[in-house]
Amino acid sequence: MKINTENLKEDMNTVSKIERREFLKIGFLITGVFAGGTVLSLASNIRGAFASTGEFTEKYPYKPHYSMLIRQNLCVDCERCIEACTKTNEVPSYGYRTIILEKVVPDAIGQKREFIPVLCNQCNNPPCVRVCPTRASYKDKNNGIVMIERKKCIGCKACVLACPYNARYFNEEVHAIDKCDFCFDTRLSKGEKLTGCAAACPTGARKFGDISDPNDFVYQMIHQIEKQVWVMRPEAGTKPNVFYMKA
Amino acid sequence: MADESTSSKKSTIVGELARSINPTLMSDLYSNVIEFLSGTRSFYVLLVLGLLTVFGASVAGLDAIRMGYRHAYGVTREISWGLIISTYIFFVVTSTGLCIVSSIGHVFGVKNFMPIVNRAVFLSVVTIFAGFTVIFFDIENPFRMAIYNAISPNMTSNLWWMGTLYGAYMVFMAIEYVLLLLNNHKFATYAGLAGLISGIVAHSNLGAIFGMLHSRDYWYGPYMPIYFIASAVMSGCAAVLFFTWVGYKVNNEKMDKPMERALEAVSKLTILMISVLLFFTAWKVITGLVGAPGKQAAIMATLAGPYAVNFWVFEVMLGMVIPFVLILYTRFKNINVSFIASAMMVLGIFFMRYDLVIVGQIVPAYHELGINDVPALLPYMPSLHEIIITIGGLGIVASAFLIGERVFRGHKDSGVH
Amino acid sequence: MDKKNIFLFLIILSISCLAGPLMLSASDEVSHGGDIIYDKPVKAVLFSHKVHAEDLGMGCDSCHDGIFQMASLTVQKEADFTMEGLSKGKYCGACHDGSMAFDSDSQCARCHIGVKGYDRAQGIKSGE
Incomplete structure (x- = not known):
């Protein structure tokens, strides 16, 4: 067995200075593109990610405060989460509650591909709930999940337009808007501890937790100054409960 | 306002109402029916055509309910509001505009505007009804809406305010029209004022449905509610010029001096409102060219992208610039030219509503991430069902307008008091 | 056409079928197995013979038949063809250990092309 090992070394430690400079240049050109979302500065990191301390706890006193952490670089688009979600929540073929976005950056060094799972962000400040004329969409007072009372849904689709995350669709089978509810109806309310997608994820890219509990894994992961944590579309001011980072 | 009247005042209202219903009313109604039956052949051809489109739209609408809107309409998960919503907005903008323009004469007492009041009020009821029909x-x-709008209201929802107030508005305007027919101008004015206030609040809330979507850069901001009111007045002017001219043709009558002066006054208001709208549109475009990438992408779609023809040809040229030049060139005096200008405006305004609704949705939610397989701008094409329902809505307005011209004898009861 | 001619035709056909690839490999135009797409235990992983053999200049005997069988996808049947197995130095992990080549524990989506990549390779249009 003869292998030219030098050619195979592509760890970033062995990348030449020029290559590294190139990489930084790309990084500057498309900041946020690599991260897969808008990177928060450290100051907003604390405000955005430390969603369970200080004024946040007073303003959004959910117990448990359900949350999901997406460790973006661990996602390999095996789509077992989507399969599990579809099966658990009887999602019709024309709809989805969660999806995985694919991004290819041809001029990146090394890995050129990235998968970004997206789902309802269960926002602390949900635009969909504000626009609903009949309060069919509401934020659960106990656990902060954005839920739908199907019988009240008039199907005006204002919430679909209001959502910055394309998380909603009209479900013909139940004749109401459908969206991710962290599997509250199908799993959490029946004693399960995880959402269907998080339970099915083989890599740990999706971590489900409770950010009102300091011993919780998600709580601990997102409360670290040295870790870059971000949320999707922070400019929309929705204060999401789905966080992103790289493991 | 009328609601604040005391019980003693209420009895006066009843008394006056009773007095206004005089014995000649029945014979009037009878002669109205005779009048209606004495129309020309082309009148009936037009009416039958109008009613046929309404029938066709009812069939298409019921078929869409049977199939499910997802199959029948061109709307998607990403572009959930399509042609039917934009048509609804077209109708309610026109209705609100007609109400505002009529109120200048009837509520605020500007004499020049009096002759157009009856027709405008009648058409404002007709257009809002057509709007409700298409959005159905x-x-x-x-x-479910009828039930939960009442028992589970969300006071923070612009949609709730819009729906509720437009419901009240339609009732107020209908009452105003009935009172106008009864020649009870005092209470008609109260009803008109109530209609005006509820209409303006409802309409600015319709603008706010879009303006308060803070994740939609193209719409977000205080611009939309303000723009909606300004463009309602412009639409109302165009509708008055258009329908008054056609009304006189249908009745085969010559306009008298007060009516000509009224249309001249409306033409002047039209020029003012086109100027305002041109100003609004220009600054919408210019401010959109800097700032949020999503907004830039949408603005560019209207300037040089798939919506450029809609924008430049229909919105800008037909909707504003050519009518502006035509009316100004004839110095407001040529009623026929004003009519042609108003017809162009009505067409242009239809495209304004369409673009406003669709272009706000064409930029994908995660556009800034640079996701694969997602087009830079999402496509939307209205389906046949949507188009037929839209034409049916126009058919409702056309048929009701034609019937109204005959039954109410060219709406000539106002302006003499 | 009589039987003799058909027989002759079949012989010529089979010879040309066998000779074609042999001649190609002799002329050294395609000297590797192209793209191998594993769909188990997860969909899906892309192994590029072009990158390894052409771009990096590795010989066939680097992997065949020691780490991988010549027949493609045979390794999928193994129970330890998992990330855990790889980190123990099996299969891809023989080289992808962080010193010889980038670690199999890093840059996941460099090899994992996902269901989307799999469908694209199979010519399946992505659904909703």
Whole structure:
């Protein structure tokens, strides 16, 4: 067995200075593109990610405060989460509650591909709930999940337009808007501890937790100054409960 | 306002109402029916055509309910509001505009505007009704709406305010029209004022449905509610010029001096409102060219992208610039030219509403991430069902207008008091 | 056409079928197995013979038949063809250990092309 090992070394430690400079240049050109979302500065990191301390706890006193952490670089688009979600929540073929976005950056060094799972962000400040004329969409007072009372849904689709995350669709089978509810109806309310997608994820890219509990894994992961944590579309001011980072 | 009247005042209202219903009313109604039956052949051809489109739209609408809107309409998960919503907005903008323009004469007492009042009020009821009819075929569960709008209201929802106030508005305007027919101008004015206030609040809330979507850069901001009111007045002017001219043709009559002066006054208001709208549109475009990438992408789609023809040809040229030049060139005096200008405006305004609704949705949610397989701008094409329902809505307005011209004898009862 | 001619035709056909690839490999135009797409235990992983053999200049005997069988996808049947197995130095992990080549524990989506990549390779249009 003869292998030219030098050619195979592509760890970033062995990348030449020029290559590294190139990489930084790309990084500057498309900041946020690599991260897969808008990177928060450290100051907003604390405000955005430390969603369970200080004024946040007073303003959004959910117990448990359900949350999901997406460790973006661990996602390999095996789509077992989507399969599990579809099966658990009887999602019709024309709809989805969660999806995985694919991004290819041809001029990146090394890995050129990235998968970004997206789902309802269960926002602390949900635009969909504000626009609903009949309060069919509401934020659960106990656990902060954005839920739908199907019988009240008039199907005006204002919430679909209001959502910055394309998380909603009209479900013909139940004749109401459908969206991710962290599997509250199908799993959490029946004693399960995880959402269907998080339970099915083989890599740990999706971590489900409770950010009102300091011993919780998600709580601990997102409360670290040295870790870059971000949320999707922070400019929309929705204060999401789905966080992103790289493991 | 009328609601604040005391019980003693109420008895006066009843008394006056009773007095205004005089014995000649029945014979009037009878002669109205005779009048209606004595129309020309082309009148009946037009009316039958109008009613046929309404029938066709009813069939298409019921078929869409049977199939499910997802199959029948061109709307998607990403572009959930399509042609039918934009048509609804077209109708309610026109209705609100007609109400505002009529109120200048009837509520605020500007004499020049009096002759157009009856027709404008009648048409404002007709257009809002047409609007409600088309949106019936876009709301998935309209019957739930009737229940839960009342028992589970969301006071922070612009949609709730819009729907509720437009419901009240339609009632007020209908009452105003009945009182106008009864020659009870005092209470008609109260009803008109109530209609005006509820209409303006409802309409600015319709603008705010879009303006308060803070994740939609193209719409977000205080611009939309303000723009909606300004463009309602412009639409109202165009509708008055258009329908008054056609009304006189249908009745085969010559306009008298007060009516000509009224249309001249409306033409002047039209020029003012086109100027305002041109100003609004220009600054919408210019401010959109800097700032949020999503907004830039949408603005560019209207300037040089798939919506450029809609924008430049229909919105800008037909909707504003050519009518502006035509009316100004004839110095407001040529009623026929004003009519042609107004017809162009009505067409242009239809495209304004369409672009306003669709272009706000064409930029994908995660556009800034640079996702694969997602087009830079999402496509939307209205389906046949949507188009037929839209034409049916126009058919409702056309048929009701034609019937109204005959039954109410060219709406000539106002302006003499 | 009589039987003799058909027989002759079949012989010529089979010879040309066998000779074609042999001649190609002799002329050294395609000297590797192209793209191998594993769909188990997860969909899906892309192994590029072009990158390894052409771009990096590795010989066939680097992997065949020691780490991988010549027949493609045979390794999928193994129970330890998992990330855990790889980190123990099996299969891809023989080289992808962080010193010889980038670690199999890093840059996941460099090899994992996902269901989307799999469908694209199979010519399946992505659904909703």
